[in-house]
Amino acid sequence: MKKFRCVFLKGGIFVVIYSLFFGWGQIQEIQAAVNSTKAECVFLEDPPAEVYFDCEVAIPDVAEMEARPTLLGVGAGAGSYGLIISLVDFVRSALTDFFSFVDKISLGYSLLFYLALFAIFFLLNIASVVIVIVISNWIFNRREIYQKYKRKEIIEIVSPYFYDDLDDHEAAGIVETLNQYKSSKDKQIIIDVLIEGKRNFTGEGSIKIKALYQVLQLHKVSLRKIKYGNWYRRSVGLRELAFLGKRAYKTEIENYINDNHQYVRTEAILSYMLLDDKNPFGFLMELKYSFVRWDSLSIYYTMYFNGIEPPAMAHMLNHSDLQVRLFLLRMISIYNQLDAVREVAKCLLDENPEVRQEAVITLRALEYYRIKVLMKNRYVDECHPVRLEILRSMKHFIEDDDISFIEERVRKGSFDEVFEAVKLLYKFSGYGERRLWLLDEELEGRIAIFIKHVAEPRNKHVA
Amino acid sequence: MGMNKVNLDLSSKKTIVIVEDNDLLSKVLEYRMEKDGFQVEVFNNGEEAIEFLSSNSFDLLITDLYMPFMNGSELIKYVRDNISATVPIMAISSTHEEDVIGNIFNIGANDFIVKPFRAGELSVRIKRLIG
Structure with missing residues (x-):
């Protein structure tokens, strides 16, 4: 119905434009012919209307009219042609009347009159706005009162339904009573x-x-919202299905994981997780749009508040979407999935530095000390942020054989690297601090400032 | 310490005060407790409840933690400081935060139930507290 109205409106606009531009040319032709004939007939004053018809006017005959292109196509008939003429006449006369009116008032009245007119229009305008506000407020209040009343009524009916000891007869009575609410508003409540x-x-x-x-x-009702609603109604429908529906609706929800609208996609993802708690991340393999960072937070909280068990994620770490890979690494870290360590270690070789950095952070969280060797080997070829993460991770794995590696960072590293390396060494028992002062002598006092910073008790939280 | 307002009249029904801003939850609880033979008073927030609690005797207070105007923690603290040190108090909330839950017990709640919960479970806990 909505589409039909839209097409009808567009058609109407097209008819008007067509009649103004194309019909206008034809009218001009006829007008020119009438004028030329008028010039031949010499009258001192305007002749009576019927005289025109006596003159030989070069008005095109019906056959010619039918041959002309019209809105309805070539040869659509003189009827449509006449319709266009009358339409154009109407527009022309309306415009003429309007301009003559403007001429009349602009020349015929005083400034005071216009000011009064303006004041009246202004007041009318305010009055109309106030009326609209009052009416909308009234409608809104009525709707709210109705909803409150119905909600109270429905809650009263439903309350016994939540308890185990309700017998079948009572339950059937509740269903029967609720079935009497037929309107869509009541069903929504x-x-x-x-x-x-x-x-x-x-x-x-x-x-x-x-x-x-x-x-x-x-x-x-929910399925209808999903199929025919706008993005908001689609989102609401998806949420309703997720909370109240059964697993069978998962296939329906899957269609909206790649919806055009971001909110609908997010809602579809969360609904999918709620309906398929055995494989809540199954949607990741269906994604065609890029995964949004914000979604990862929503997913985490949905899992947290609905008690959804985290699935195995390691097999999805080679996902083509960068954000998905980062999300999975964070989730592995949060849920401490040590069994994913091999796949996470592979991410240390990922082409994207963000993934490599996240992989180091995840391995640090998993406290898998054997990965230390691989991290140290990768260190020289790594970019700055990943290097820093590797140094921070060493804190958990540091042993005697790592001292030379860390000292090397103190000697050759950037400001941040030196800072991290000094922190590491300082915390590595009393020997670390003594070693640092020896290193400072070797480096001609260049790291004294770092050692003092780390040793300062007030910087404990920073160190 | 204020006057102890615990209901000692054994012949009358025991009074349970529910302070909950969610109308569905309060109605469902009210339905069950009335069915179990208790007298139930329902309030939407702490401020409304205090007026009643200060001037009437009651046997159990069930309160939500997050409510407008006066939240559950403030209400529990007020009741413990000014109304009764012994009357059982049960808190309801959807929070899983250990700090919040720990604090509720510290300020004087006797029991805590996390939403969502089994409707029947609440009856059992109530009976344990005032049975």
Whole structure:
């Protein structure tokens, strides 16, 4: 219906433009012919209308008219041609009237009159705005009162449904009562109440809520939103399905993981996770759009608040999307998935420095000390941020045989590297500090400032 | 320390005060407790509840932690300081933060239940507290 209206409106605009531009030329032709004939007939004053018809006017005959291109196509008939003429006449006369009116008022009235007119228009304008605000407020209040009233009514009916000891007869009565709410507004209120119930109750109550959603056919309301709504309604529909629906709707939700709208995509991802808690990251393999950083936070909190168990992620670390790889590394780190260490170590060779840096951070979090050798070997070829992360990671793995490696960083490293290396050595027992002062002598006092900084008790939190 | 407002009249129904801004949750709890034979008073926030708690006796206070105007922690503290040091108090919240939960017990709550919970579980806990 909406599309039909749109097409109809566009058609109307096209007719007007066509009649103004193309019909205008034809009118000009006819007008020119009439004028030339008028010139031949000499009258002292305007002749009566019927006289024109006596003159030989070069008006094109019907056959010729039919041959002309019209809006309805070549040879569409004199009827459509006449319609265009009358339309153009109407527009022309309206414009003429308007300009004559403007002429009249601009020449015929005083400035005071215009000021008064302006004041009246101004007041009318304000009055109309106030009326619109009052009416919208009234409508909004009415709607709110209605919703509150209905919500209270529905909560009253649904309350017993959350408990285990409800018998079948009572449950059937509740379903029957709720089935009497037919309007879409009422159904939406029921859905909202059920979602809230699902958020607050678990166990038997939660299962019953899902059953009620199906029995009342409310899933059809949500599916309709997803299929025919705008981005907001699609998002709401997806959320409803995720909270109240069953696993079977996962296939429906999958279609929106690559939706045009970012919010819908995010909502589809979260819904997918809620419906498929055994493989919550399955959507990652379906992604066509780039993964957004913000989504990773939403995913984490959805998992946290809904108690979703983290799946195995190592096999997805070769994902083509950079953000997905970074996200997986962070999740491996958060959930301490030590079994993923081999795949994470492979990320130390990733072409992207961000991934390599995140891999070092993840390995540090996993405290997998054997990776130290690989990190040290990679150090020289690494970029600055990754080097710093490697040095920070050494803190967990430092042993006697690492001293020469760290001293090398103190001698040759950049400012940040020297700083990290000094911190490392300082914390490596009393020997580290003594060694640092010896190094300072060797380097002619160049690292004294770093040692003093690290040794300063007030810098404990920085060090 | 204020006057102890615990209901000692054994012949009357025991009174449970629910302070919860979520109308669905408060209604569901109210339904069950009335069915279990308690007298129930429901308030939307701490401020409203204090007025009642100060002038009436009650046997159990169930409060949400996050509410407008006066939250659950403030209410528990107020009740413990000014109304009753012994009346059982149960806190309800969706928070999993250990600091928050620890603090609730420190200020005087006797029990804490995390949302979402089994509707039946609450009845069991209530009976344990005032049974």
